[in-house]
Amino acid sequence: RKEVEQDPGPFNVPEGATVAFNCTYSNSASQSFFWYRQDCRKEPKLLMSVYSSGNEDGRFTAQLNRASQYISLLIRDSKLSDSATYLCVVNTFNNAGNMLTFGGGTRLMVKP
Amino acid sequence: ETGVTQTPRHLVMGMTNKKSLKCEQHLGHNAMYWYKQSAKKPLELMFVYSLEERVENNSVPSRFSPECPNSSHLFLHLHTLQPEDSALYLCASSQGTGTSYEQYFGPGTRLTVT
Numbered sequence: 367r368k369e370v371e372q373d374p375g376p377f378n379v380p381e382g383a384t385v386a387f388n389c390t391y392s393n394s395a396s397q398s399f400f401w402y403r404q405d406c407r408k409e410p411k412l413l414m415s416v417y418s419s420g421n422e423d424g425r426f427t428a429q430l431n432r433a434s435q436y437i438s439l440l441i442r443d444s445k446l447s448d449s450a451t452y453l454c455v456v457n458t459f460n461n462a463g464n465m466l467t468f469g470g471g472t473r474l475m476v477k478p
Numbered sequence: 479e480t481g482v483t484q485t486p487r488h489l490v491m492g493m494t495n496k497k498s499l500k501c502e503q504h505l506g507h508n509a510m511y512w513y514k515q516s517a518k519k520p521l522e523l524m525f526v527y528s529l530e531e532r533v534e535n536n537s538v539p540s541r542f543s544p545e546c547p548n549s550s551h552l553f554l555h556l557h558t559l560q561p562e563d564s565a566l567y568l569c570a571s572s573q574g575t576g577t578s579y580e581q582y583f584g585p586g587t588r589l590t591v592t
Contacts, residue, residue, distance in 0.1 A: 407588075408586075410521070410568075412581075415580075465534070466581060469520055470520045
């Protein structure tokens, strides 16, 4: 089983649509969670952290369910500029320190 | 801009060449990382340095040799690579190695081994 699993997509949605991505992780000791965004041929950039209580940043809402080891990202009112690959990232602290494990990413394409 | 720079941005090398990738962070961070991103695969952590000391070597072949001379600079020395080593090599840095610290990525070096 992959440590962090995501549906690779692509998700093709029209502008203005609401789209949701899911992610599952296998290590129950994981301590913090993030969504990163990666544009084609660019580096990943942090989109938002994911907190147990759920958190929202403008059109983006992230949720965490520790019991089910499940993370989600909801994008409302999709824009063309939201087209990218969204990476689910899980952070586990061990004796080596801060270890990020990346999912394979979910590709989103927003169409006019 | 993320404050993490990488050079070169593109590199083509033969299997017998020796080359080095350079990463520099201008953020005052204490931890630096090398990742490999191959086509259709998740990012893979290669090496972690904290306060210039290597704290993780994630089962990386010895043809990849990291060097961290100070907290702002990180190198990846390459020798006798294989075609399957062709990938995007990303450097990242973070303020510390605790789980709450965001990692900032450089733009990457796209490496092609011929």
